[in-house]
Amino acid sequence: MLRSRGLRLTAQRQLVLQAVLDLGHATPEQVHTAVREVAAGVNITTIYRTLELLERLGLVTHTHLSHGSPTYHAAGEHQHIHLVCRECGAVDEIDPELMRPLADRLATERSFQVDIGHVALFGVCGNCEDGEPT
Template sequence: MSDTSLAEVLRSRGLRLTAQRQLILEAVHDLGHGTPEQVHNAVREVAAGVNITTIYRTLELLEELGLVTHTHLSHGSPTYHPAGADQHAHLVCRSCGEVDEIDPTTLMPLAEQLATQRGFQVDIGHVSFFGVCAKCGEQE
């Protein structure tokens, strides 16, 4: 997202664009998938004075604005990634921790079945499957 469009989104909510907000959003985009701690480490490389509390608050704000979304890929902190049309589910390797993405159309038959049978609407962007990746499976 460009500085201008981020500024417009913030202004529409009565907020202003700060360097910290811009750096945090850029870090999420650069990381692809990142915990608040990973975002903090990335931001600290550019601006050492940004504390972890600011990271958490800003990630929450960016999610409210629809600019990032989160999922839970482990028992720890949520993992944030850019929001957008590229909604996807996650494959998380329990052995090496690698996170891969799958196209949401893979889950559409299940999502449609749940909607029809139970009236339940799946939020595919929050779906995570845990298992062992092909590389780790070959090593076992």
């Protein structure tokens, strides 16, 4: 895809994309840590720029799962709603169809289109609720 748009497929770009694929849901800082295990000279600015490029190309997408950095994941994945545990920080996924009745109602009553791929619900996961944080 990069080459078809006149862009070079650099080792750094490959490493960043592979880190996102391997990590599933990852902040730029987590991607940076993973990439530096293979290529120590890659700086955080390169990670941010590469993630922005990969998102423009439609290879990754992001959502905000906290007040900090965005979390990236592969764009080819099915859309999903994120469940974020406030205790342990675990991120789980659920089928976006669970949100469909609310999204349809908001569209009808408010002319508001929900971007389901960016929905994150915060709470406490079953492990933490049971007193066993993961």
